[in-house]
Amino acid sequence: IFFPDWTERICNAEKKWGIQHDDSQPYFQRIKAIEKKNLEYREAFHCSNTSSRVLEGEKRYLEKVEDAEKKWGLSAPERFNLAKRIEMVEDVISSYNMRLHNCL
Numbered sequence: 001i002f003f004p005d006w007t008e009r010i011c012n013a014e015k016k017w018g019i020q021h022d023d024s025q026p027y028f029q030r031i032k033a034i035e036k037k038n039l040e041y042r043e044a045f046h047c048s049n050t051s052s053r054v055l056e057g058e059k060r061y062l063e064k065v066e067d068a069e070k071k072w073g074l075s076a077p078e079r080f081n082l083a084k085r086i087e088m089v090e091d092v093i094s095s096y097n098m099r100l101h102n103c104l
Contacts, residue, residue: 010034017041065089072096 010030014021017037022030062082068089069076076085 068093 006027010027011021013019013034014030017034019030019033019037025033065082065085068074069085072089072092074088074092076088080088
C-alpha cells in the first residue's frame, strides 16, 4: 500500500535532519533513523543548555565570592581556587564575628 502523505512527511524529516534518503528502506527503519538523529540533537542541545546554565551559575557564584572579598577587604592569591577563596572569606567572617561578640 502506498501512502503519499507518509512518504512526503518522512522525506521532509530526512531532509531536516540531513539523513540520506533511501526508498529501499521500510518506513519504520527510516522513522527510527529520524528519531535517532532527533534524540542525538536533543541530547546535544540539552547538554549545551545545561553547560551554559552551569557556567551562568558558576559566574554568579564567583561574583558573590568576589563581592564578599571586597566587603571584607580581602585579596585572594592567584593560586587560590574558588573553594579556597570561600574558605578564606568564611574564616575572616568567623574571626570578625568572634571579635564582635567579644565586644558585646
